[in-house]
Amino acid sequence: PKEFVKKYIVLLALHKLNTFHWHLTDDQGWRIEIEKYPRLTSVGAWRKETLVGHSTDDPAAERYDGVRHGGFYTQDDVREIVEYARARFVNVVPEIEMPGHSVAAIAAYPDLGVTGRPTEVATKWGVFDDILAPTDHTIAFMQDVLTEVMALFPSPWIHLGGDEAVKTEWKASPEVQARIKALGLKDEEALQGWFMKQMDAFLAKHGRRLVGWDEILEGGLSPNAVVMSWRGEDGGIAAARAGHDVVMTPTQYTYFDYYQSKDRDREPLAIGGYLPLEQVYGYDPVPAGLEPEFASHILGAQGQLWSEYLPGPKAVEYMAFPRLCALAEVVWTPKARKDYQGFLTRLATHLERLSILDVNYRPLDQ
Numbered sequence: 001p002k003e004f005v006k007k008y009i010v011l012l013a014l015h016k017l018n019t020f021h022w023h024l025t026d027d028q029g030w031r032i033e034i035e036k037y038p039r040l041t042s043v044g045a046w047r048k049e050t051l052v053g054h055s056t057d058d059p060a061a062e063r064y065d066g067v068r069h070g071g072f073y074t075q076d077d078v079r080e081i082v083e084y085a086r087a088r089f090v091n092v093v094p095e096i097e098m099p100g101h102s103v104a105a106i107a108a109y110p111d112l113g114v115t116g117r118p119t120e121v122a123t124k125w126g127v128f129d130d131i132l133a134p135t136d137h138t139i140a141f142m143q144d145v146l147t148e149v150m151a152l153f154p155s156p157w158i159h160l161g162g163d164e165a166v167k168t169e170w171k172a173s174p175e176v177q178a179r180i181k182a183l184g185l186k187d188e189e190a191l192q193g194w195f196m197k198q199m200d201a202f203l204a205k206h207g208r209r210l211v212g213w214d215e216i217l218e219g220g221l222s223p224n225a226v227v228m229s230w231r232g233e234d235g236g237i238a239a240a241r242a243g244h245d246v247v248m249t250p251t252q253y254t255y256f257d258y259y260q261s262k263d264r265d266r267e268p269l270a271i272g273g274y275l276p277l278e279q280v281y282g283y284d285p286v287p288a289g290l291e292p293e294f295a296s297h298i299l300g301a302q303g304q305l306w307s308e309y310l311p312g313p314k315a316v317e318y319m320a321f322p323r324l325c326a327l328a329e330v331v332w333t334p335k336a337r338k339d340y341q342g343f344l345t346r347l348a349t350h351l352e353r354l355s356i357l358d359v360n361y362r363p364l365d366q
């Protein structure tokens with residue numbers, strides 16, 4: 001809900017976290033109104049039902065809840081949230097995913113896809129073969145979307161995803177193969193690099209910088225791109241050495257959708273993984289393997305709170321806190337001054353503040 005997004009922004013500001021990265025589109029829903037393309041929300045914001053629990057290797061064993069789910073933020077909602085954040089010194093970075101994680105967009109406008117076949121907004125989690133077509137039509141469409149997005153978000157950075165874009169459809173399509181050839185590109189990875197470069201040039205023309213997940217390194221990095229290093233630290237190191245700015249987002253330290261205990265039966269269902277508070281606190285956003293002359297390219301670190309297993313605000317708060325408190329100290333404290341025991345002592349008082357603010361943090365002693 002919009003009111004919860006505002007509460008979350010207040011909590012970011014309280015912890016001196018100055019950026020809210022808002023993941024607005026994915027396979028299971030398109031969540032931002034685009035006036036030129038109303039089907040993105042009239043169709044793409046709704047899925048007919050949702051998988052119960054985790055996916056399994058045996059689709060026949062999967063159960064669905066039978067409940068239509070969806071919703072989206074209107075442009076007025078977005079303006080209100082962006083202004084609310086600005087007044088609290090928080091910049092909102094929107095993310096519009098491409099060319100993968102685009103099932104909802106392709107369900108709304110099948111001609112954005114490679115096959116042109118009608119499809120439905122995804123009802124389970126994961127990674128899908130559906131991918132945007134690297135055509136002039138799709139590029140122009142997504143640039144129209146970005147025109148509206150840039151009008152709503154003053155952020156110098158616009159995130160275009162780029163992660164987990166499966167190349168099966170590009171490999172199988174004679175049209176896509178012909179395009180690769182016509183452009184003189186080596187392969188499908190290079191084609192994704194080319195696709196992102198079209199977007200990078202478009203954003204640059206409007207004074208904005210592209211941000212992408214570290215897969216954007218694989219097809220040749222766009223000149224202005226900022227990299228979010230999520231599959232460990234290597235992508236961040238490579239990007240910084242190449243002179244690109246980087247936000248460190250490695251799964252093993254910053255994925256707040258991971259379990260907070262090894263005893264999963266006592267925790268709400270989560271995607272997997274294990275990321276206890278102490279591990280977040282122990283993180284150093286400047287990778288040990290990075291030469292000091294490149295360290296200034298590390299803009300900071302970010303906590304990831306993917307919400308497919310978080311049915312509402314209280315669940316979001318439970319996963320975010322107190323790990324977000326540890327992350328705040330990680331990004332504001334020189335390494336030599338970090339002290340986990342001191343943090344825990346101060347956290348005891350801080351948790352009382354969170355209680356007064358009605359934050360459903362995860363208690364420490366469980």
Ligand code: ACM
Nearest residue numbers: 163164213230304
């Ligand atoms: C990601 O977690 N797919 C960036």
